[in-house]
Amino acid sequence: MDSHEPAPPAASNAVGRLGSEYALSAAYDEMFDRDLQPRPHYRTLARLLQSLTPDEFRRRKTMTDLSMRRDGVGFTVYRAEEGIERVWPMDPVPRIIPAHEWQQIEIGLTQRITALNLFLDDIYHDQKILKDRILDPQLIYGGAYFRREFVGAKVPKRIYIHVCGTDLIRDADGNYLVLEDNGRTPSGVSYMLQNRQVLKRVFPLVFQQYNVRSTDDYPAALLDVLKYIASGFSADPTAVLLSPGMFNSAYFEHSFLAQRMGIELVEGRDLVVDQNRVFMRTTRGLQKVDTIYRRIDDDFLDPLTFRSDSMLGVPGLVNAYRAGNVALANSIGTGIADDKGIYPFVPDMIRYYLKQDPILPNVETFRPEIPAQLDHVLANIDKLVVKKVNESGGYGMLVGPASTKEQQDTFRDLLRACPRDYIAQPTIQLSTHPTFVDGRLEGRHVDLRPFVLTGEKTVIVPGSLTRVALPKGSLVVNSSQGGGSKDTWVLATDE
Amino acid sequence: MLSRVADAMYWMSRYLERAEHVARLLDVSFHTELDLHGVLSGPLKLQWNALLAILQVDVIPEPEESLQQAISRRLTFEMEIPTSIMMCVNRSRNNARSVRGSIASEMWRELNKLYWQLSDPDFRQQVLTSPHDLYQTVQVGSQLFQGICDATMSHDESWQFIQLGKYLERADKTLRILDVKSQLLSRLTSPTELPLANLQWGSVLMSCSAYESYRRLYISRVEHERVIEFLLMNPELPHSVRFCLERAADALVEISGKPLERNDSPAARRLGRIISGLRYRDIDDLIESGLHDVLATAMAGVSQLSSSIQQQYSLH
Numbered sequence: 121m122d123s124h125e126p127a128p129p130a131a132s133n134a135v136g137r138l139g140s141e142y143a144l145s146a147a148y149d150e151m152f153d154r155d156l157q158p159r160p161h162y163r164t165l166a167r168l169l170q171s172l173t174p175d176e177f178r179r180r181k182t183m184t185d186l187s188m189r190r191d192g193v194g195f196t197v198y199r200a201e202e203g204i205e206r207v208w209p210m211d212p213v214p215r216i217i218p219a220h221e222w223q224q225i226e227i228g229l230t231q232r233i234t235a236l237n238l239f240l241d242d243i244y245h246d247q248k249i250l251k252d253r254i255l256d257p258q259l260i261y262g263g264a265y266f267r268r269e270f271v272g273a274k275v276p277k278r279i280y281i282h283v284c285g286t287d288l289i290r291d292a293d294g295n296y297l298v299l300e301d302n303g304r305t306p307s308g309v310s311y312m313l314q315n316r317q318v319l320k321r322v323f324p325l326v327f328q329q330y331n332v333r334s335t336d337d338y339p340a341a342l343l344d345v346l347k348y349i350a351s352g353f354s355a356d357p358t359a360v361l362l363s364p365g366m367f368n369s370a371y372f373e374h375s376f377l378a379q380r381m382g383i384e385l386v387e388g389r390d391l392v393v394d395q396n397r398v399f400m401r402t403t404r405g406l407q408k409v410d411t412i413y414r415r416i417d418d419d420f421l422d423p424l425t426f427r428s429d430s431m432l433g434v435p436g437l438v439n440a441y442r443a444g445n446v447a448l449a450n451s452i453g454t455g456i457a458d459d460k461g462i463y464p465f466v467p468d469m470i471r472y473y474l475k476q477d478p479i480l481p482n483v484e485t486f487r488p489e490i491p492a493q494l495d496h497v498l499a500n501i502d503k504l505v506v507k508k509v510n511e512s513g514g515y516g517m518l519v520g521p522a523s524t525k526e527q528q529d530t531f532r533d534l535l536r537a538c539p540r541d542y543i544a545q546p547t548i549q550l551s552t553h554p555t556f557v558d559g560r561l562e563g564r565h566v567d568l569r570p571f572v573l574t575g576e577k578t579v580i581v582p583g584s585l586t587r588v589a590l591p592k593g594s595l596v597v598n599s600s601q602g603g604g605s606k607d608t609w610v611l612a613t614d615e
Numbered sequence: 616m617l618s619r620v621a622d623a624m625y626w627m628s629r630y631l632e633r634a635e636h637v638a639r640l641l642d643v644s645f646h647t648e649l650d651l652h653g654v655l656s657g658p659l660k661l662q663w664n665a666l667l668a669i670l671q672v673d674v675i676p677e678p679e680e681s682l683q684q685a686i687s688r689r690l691t692f693e694m695e696i697p698t699s700i701m702m703c704v705n706r707s708r709n710n711a712r713s714v715r716g717s718i719a720s721e722m723w724r725e726l727n728k729l730y731w732q733l734s735d736p737d738f739r740q741q742v743l744t745s746p747h748d749l750y751q752t753v754q755v756g757s758q759l760f761q762g763i764c765d766a767t768m769s770h771d772e773s774w775q776f777i778q779l780g781k782y783l784e785r786a787d788k789t790l791r792i793l794d795v796k797s798q799l800l801s802r803l804t805s806p807t808e809l810p811l812a813n814l815q816w817g818s819v820l821m822s823c824s825a826y827e828s829y830r831r832l833y834i835s836r837v838e839h840e841r842v843i844e845f846l847l848m849n850p851e852l853p854h855s856v857r858f859c860l861e862r863a864a865d866a867l868v869e870i871s872g873k874p875l876e877r878n879d880s881p882a883a884r885r886l887g888r889i890i891s892g893l894r895y896r897d898i899d900d901l902i903e904s905g906l907h908d909v910l911a912t913a914m915a916g917v918s919q920l921s922s923s924i925q926q927q928y929s930l931h
Binding site: 189190191361365366371372374375376378379384385386387389390400401402403 | 616617618619620621709712713714715716717720723724727728731772870928
C-alpha cells in the first residue's frame, strides 16, 4: 500500500518525520522513554509512523473521521428535531499495553470490584463496616447516591455492580493509579469496540504485526452476565436494554450493544408492570421480560419510587425488582460505591473485606471535612485538583494549576461552606501519548477505562477505552470537554 | 416485535420513499420544463402548480425569485415544509436511529451517508447549478437503502412493516400524480396539441419510474388511456397502484397471520375492495364511471389503511 513512499530517512532520533520535534513533558510518555527511544512494545509502531508522510497520515486520519461519521458513532449534545450531533474524534495512533501490565490491571481491578460488591451488599444489609467503625456512617447517609429505601432488599446473586468502568491514570513513574470507579451506568464500551473496527480499516498492516487480543467477546460476555443474574427465577431469561431514548447522549452505545447482543432496545414506554412482573408491548401483545440492562439512572428508573416527574422510567419496576421477578444490571443504589467521598476508603475496604493489600493504588486524596486537611487544601489550592463529590463528566471541578485567582477564591469559599461536598487530589500529569495534531505527532494526556463485568465470575475483556485530552496541555479527557479517544491494544505478549 | 419498533420501521421506510418521490418529481419537472420551452412560450406555471397539487403544499415565491426557484429551494431543503426532501430524509433517519439495534447496520450507514451528504453546504449548492445530480443522489440513496434492506435483513415481521411503509407511500404518490395530471391534461385533445400531450404523459411515466417499461410494453406513441391503465392496473410494474397494494396486502397477511379475505378489519376489507376493482374492472369502465372518483376513493382507502394499521399495531 505504501510502496510509492520513498524510504524513510535515517532519523536523527527515533521519532523522525511526523514527530521530529516531539517534546516530552514532566509526564510519563506511553511511547517514548526519557531518551526519546520507543519503548519495546512501541518499536514496530514507531517504525511505521516514521515511514508515513504527513499527507499520507492525514489521508488516514480523514478515513478515520469519515468512517466514524458514516457509522454514526456520535453523541447528541443538543436536543432538537434536527439535533446537533457530534462525532467523538478518534485519534488514529493506537495505545499499546503489553501483557504484563495488563495482567496487573486485571488482577487489581478484579480485587477492587470484589471488594466494592461486598461493600454494597454489606451497606444495604448488615452494615458491619459501619459497626466496626471503618467508615463514618455520615459518609453513607449523607451520600447523594445512597438509597435508604433499598436497605434490606434482596438482590439476585448478591451482585450489585455488574458493569464497572474504572478510570486509571499513570503517574510520572508510569504507575497505574485508580482515579475513579464508575459503578452506576458507565458508558464508552461501544467506542472501545468501534475504534477497533475503524483502526483495522485504517492501519491493517500495522495491526497484523502485533498480537492484539480481541475485544469482540464483550457483548457476549455481557449477555452471559444478564442471563446469569436472572437464572434463579427463569430457565431461559429474556433480556432487554432499557434506554432513555435517542436523545440521550449515549444512545449510539445503547443501540450498538442491543444489536450486538441481539436483544430488544426498549424505552420506558415500551415496558409495563403488571402484578410485579415486567412486560414489553409487542405487536402480538405483552411479552415477559426477565433481565434488564438499564442505562437509566436510579432517579429516573421508576416514578413511583424515585422522581415522580420522570417520564423515562417504568412505574412499578422497583417493586417488581424487590419481588424478585426481574433482574437489573446494575442494581439500585450502586452510586454510593463510586461516590467521590467514599473513594478514599476503597483501599480500606479491600483490607477489611478481603484481608489483602490493594494491588492498584488510589490517587492520594484529601478530605476537606477533616479540618487539618481543609487547611492544607486551602493553602495549596493552586496545585490541587478539587472535585465535587456528586458530579461527574468533568463538571464542578477546579484544576488548580490551570485556574485563575478568582476561580480559586470561589472554590475556597465553596470548600469552607460545604467541605463534605469536595475532595482534593494532587494534580497528576496523566501520561502522554503521541497524538496526530495539525499534521504531526504531539504528546497529549490520556487515561484508561477498562470495563469490568461481574456475573458468575469477573471478566475483563482485554481492551479499554483510552480517552485523550485534545487541547494542548489539557488534563480533562471527558467527551463533553473536548476529549477524543484512541484504540487500545492489549497484547498477548510483552512486545 | 415491539410496537414502537414496528411503528418506526414503517415511518423510516415511508419517509424515505417520500423523499425519493419528491426528488423524482422535481427532477422530472425540471427536465420537462426544458423540453416545454421548445413547444410553448411564456411561463410554465401550470406545470409547477401541478407539482404543488400532487405534494399538497403551497409555495409562495419571494419577490426576487421565480416560482420554480422557490419550489426547488423550499421543497429540497426547507425544514418547515413537511414534504421537503431534507425533512423526509431527516425523519426517516430519526426513525432509523430509534431502531438502530433492529435494522442491518449497512442500512443505517447508507441512510446516514445520504443525510450527511444533503447537509454538506457544497453539495447543497448543486441544486442551483446541476439539480439533477442532487436529485439522483436522493433517488439512488433510497433505492440502495431498500435494496440493502432486502438483501441483509431477515424478511420477518420488521421487514413486513418496512414493505407496508414503502408500498403505501408509493401507491399514494402514483394515485396523486395520476389524479392531478389526468385532470390537467384531459383538455389536450386536439391534434395540434399532440406533441405537448405526448411530452406531458411521458413525464407522468417518468415521475413513476415507468417510462422505459411502458415503451417495452406498448410499442407506440404515449397515449393517455394506456398510461392510466398501466400505472393503475398493471400487475407487474413496481410503481403501479395495483402492484403496490398487492404487496401491501402480502405484508398485511404476513403480519396478521390471516389471508386477506379472512381479515375482517376495516382496513383489510377496504384494501381488498380497491384491489379487486383494479384486478377485475377494465380501463374504459373506470374512465366512464369517473376517473377522479375512482382515484379519490382509492386515495381515501390508502390513507385509512395507514391509520388503522397504526391503531392496530402501535398501541401508544
